[in-house]
Amino acid sequence: MVATPIKTENRLTMQTSVIAEGTTAIRSLDWDRDRFDIEFGLQNGTTYNSYIIRGEKTALVDTSHEKFRELYFNTLTGLIDLKEIDYLVISHTEPDHSGLVRDVLEKAPHITVVGSKVAIKFLEELVNRPFTQEIVKNGDTLDLGNDHVLEFVNAPNLHWPDTIFSYDRATQTLFTCDAFGLHYCKDDLYDEDLQAISPDYRFYYDCLMAPNARSVLSAMKRMDKLGEVQLVANGHGPILQHNVAELMGRYRDWSKAQAKAEKVVAVFYVSDYGWSDRLSQAIARGITKTGVGVDMVDLKAADQQEVQELVSRAAGVVIGMPSLSGPNTKETTATLGTILAATHGKQFVGLFESYGDDDEPIDPLLNKLRDAGLTEGFPAIRIKDTPSEATYQLCEEAGTDLGQLLTRDRNIKQRKSLDTDLNKAMGRLSGGLYILTAQKGDVNGAMLASWVTQASFEPLGFTVAVAKDRAIESLMQVGDRFVLNILEEGNYQHLMKHFLKRFKPGEDRFAGINTQKAENGSPILGDALAYLECEVVSRMETSDHWIVYSKVDRGRVSHPDALTAVHHRKVGNYY
Numbered sequence: 001m002v003a004t005p006i007k008t009e010n011r012l013t014m015q016t017s018v019i020a021e022g023t024t025a026i027r028s029l030d031w032d033r034d035r036f037d038i039e040f041g042l043q044n045g046t047t048y049n050s051y052i053i054r055g056e057k058t059a060l061v062d063t064s065h066e067k068f069r070e071l072y073f074n075t076l077t078g079l080i081d082l083k084e085i086d087y088l089v090i091s092h093t094e095p096d097h098s099g100l101v102r103d104v105l106e107k108a109p110h111i112t113v114v115g116s117k118v119a120i121k122f123l124e125e126l127v128n129r130p131f132t133q134e135i136v137k138n139g140d141t142l143d144l145g146n147d148h149v150l151e152f153v154n155a156p157n158l159h160w161p162d163t164i165f166s167y168d169r170a171t172q173t174l175f176t177c178d179a180f181g182l183h184y185c186k187d188d189l190y191d192e193d194l195q196a197i198s199p200d201y202r203f204y205y206d207c208l209m210a211p212n213a214r215s216v217l218s219a220m221k222r223m224d225k226l227g228e229v230q231l232v233a234n235g236h237g238p239i240l241q242h243n244v245a246e247l248m249g250r251y252r253d254w255s256k257a258q259a260k261a262e263k264v265v266a267v268f269y270v271s272d273y274g275w276s277d278r279l280s281q282a283i284a285r286g287i288t289k290t291g292v293g294v295d296m297v298d299l300k301a302a303d304q305q306e307v308q309e310l311v312s313r314a315a316g317v318v319i320g321m322p323s324l325s326g327p328n329t330k331e332t333t334a335t336l337g338t339i340l341a342a343t344h345g346k347q348f349v350g351l352f353e354s355y356g357d358d359d360e361p362i363d364p365l366l367n368k369l370r371d372a373g374l375t376e377g378f379p380a381i382r383i384k385d386t387p388s389e390a391t392y393q394l395c396e397e398a399g400t401d402l403g404q405l406l407t408r409d410r411n412i413k414q415r416k417s418l419d420t421d422l423n424k425a426m427g428r429l430s431g432g433l434y435i436l437t438a439q440k441g442d443v444n445g446a447m448l449a450s451w452v453t454q455a456s457f458e459p460l461g462f463t464v465a466v467a468k469d470r471a472i473e474s475l476m477q478v479g480d481r482f483v484l485n486i487l488e489e490g491n492y493q494h495l496m497k498h499f500l501k502r503f504k505p506g507e508d509r510f511a512g513i514n515t516q517k518a519e520n521g522s523p524i525l526g527d528a529l530a531y532l533e534c535e536v537v538s539r540m541e542t543s544d545h546w547i548v549y550s551k552v553d554r555g556r557v558s559h560p561d562a563l564t565a566v567h568h569r570k571v572g573n574y575y
């Protein structure tokens with residue numbers, strides 16, 4: 001079972017390996033995937049995994065991203081004659097896995113496409129030519145012969161509405177596509193280095209799965225009825241073999257915690273192979289950072305009764321405006337009607353529009369929702385150009401603003417409930433005053449901090465506690481670089497005042513501030529007493545903060561005789 005790497009110049013490579021009896025993995029390795037989608041924040045590239053299962057009949061599970069067209073087909077045809085493939089199992093229709101389905105069907109029109117009802121419907125639009133199809137439901141099986149019986153598990157919203165998993169009883173392999181995946185591109189075929197993959201596994205879960213936590217738990221309940229799972233043949237990153245129970249267990253624990261959220265926001269989007277789902281994910285990520293739950297619903301594939309039930313109990317509603325034209329206008333219009341009828345005056349609302357002219361216009365709907373008494377959780381987001389990193393940052397921050405409105409009262413109450421003596425005693429813990437600054441691509445962030453402590457000599461390192469719902473938290477993932485600006489006694493008030501302002505989503509936090517660029521690209525504040533250039537090494541989770549441990553690469557003091565500003569508190573229930 002030796003993996004065979006096939007390298008090309010533009011850092012797109014292929015790797016194939018037999019992973020179980022009759023089962024071959026074909027991994028498309030995308031080493032430099034841009035940080036275009038939010039879940040690629042850790043910049044470790046990604047892989048698109050496809051599989052061949054050979055019984056008496058042969059099935060191909062998923063394909064690859066279209067950028068791998070030539071490489072993928074060269075590799076596939078080196079492994080099998082396309083005439084020998086009987087089935088193409090589509091786990092879901094997102095383009096990074098189904099981008100080459102049309103090509104497969106052009107080259108081998110005899111293949112039967114197997115997928116959920118929703119996936120087949122989406123594919124008909126995508127492929128635009130008739131094909132032989134087999135719609136499968138939860139519990140259905142497909143017998144490939146030689147004991148390779150595939151059993152299908154319905155897994156809607158993980159993370160597309162049309163997702164199914166396939167379980168091969170012969171090899172106890174579960175094919176899960178996006179679920180249990182991670183954006184991590186290394187030659188490692190398997191998950192042997194648990195420590196190395198953990199930050200990416202978590203980040204991927206937070207971005208794609210946390211907003212669908214209840215769907216994760218439902219799918220896992222259905223998975224429990226299958227036999228033992230030896231291998232998780234996912235769609236991105238290393239295949240899970242060494243830590244299957246541990247990594248699946250993490251999904252269960254994180255999703256249980258997420259599903260306990262007292263308040264939920266319903267986020268409606270359209271899986272249109274465009275931006276709507278990406279933008280809604282960024283908003284959802286911003287909301288979940290505040291501890292508020294999210295239920296994501298595709299306007300095209302929504303069940304009206306579920307929409308009605310969800311909207312009535314939701315504390316907030318976010319809607320990505322669907323296109324006015326196109327094959328699903330009837331469905332999306334009906335769902336919008338159901339949403340409107342179910343909203344009530346105590347809710348918060350946020351709208352976004354991603355295609356400009358073609359979209360259902362925001363204003364008439366916003367007016368109707370305002371008339372119904374709803375409050376805007378963030379100003380409507382109108383995107384006319386191709387979304388950039390800054391657009392995703394704006395969406396995430398808008399989501400966080402909405403979540404903070406929903407949690408504000410609870411947080412104040414919690415803080416007030418602290419025992420007075422304990423609160424005063426805790427308040428005697430004190431620290432310095434610092435401003436964290438970060439620049440990553442075309443997005444930046446800054447935050448005033450006082451929970452900062454040196455934590456190691458070699459390498460020089462310190463920790464900072466960053467509240468989970470801080471905007472800058474997204475720029476402080478493992479491997480990210482930033483600057484710690486140390487403020488000067490008697491010369492910090494103006495900086496403190498500036499950085500404690502309430503910034504609008506996406507607003508430039510450095511406007512009017514004197515900065516220089518550090519070697520790591522992040523801003524150094526001109527008025528800081530000293531600065532340190534840092535790189536995040538690891539993160540520890542507490543109930544409401546991330547303890548971010550970073551090593552320091554270089555630093556400088558600008559006023560050697562001056563002292564660090566110290567922050568004395570009276571109470572322990574705020575900074």
Ligand SMILES: Cc1cc2nc3c(=O)[nH]c(=O)nc-3n(C[C@H](O)[C@H](O)[C@H](O)COP(=O)(O)O)c2cc1C
Pocket residue numbers: 446447448449450451452465466467469470471472499500503567575
């Ligand atoms: C004196 C002081 C110290 C602070 N220290 C921290 C800290 O160590 N960690 C933290 O997450 N927030 C801290 N905060 C809160 C944030 O600085 C502030 O709420 C933040 O800039 C708002 O950013 P946001 O837009 O990301 O919510 C502190 C606030 C004050 C007033």
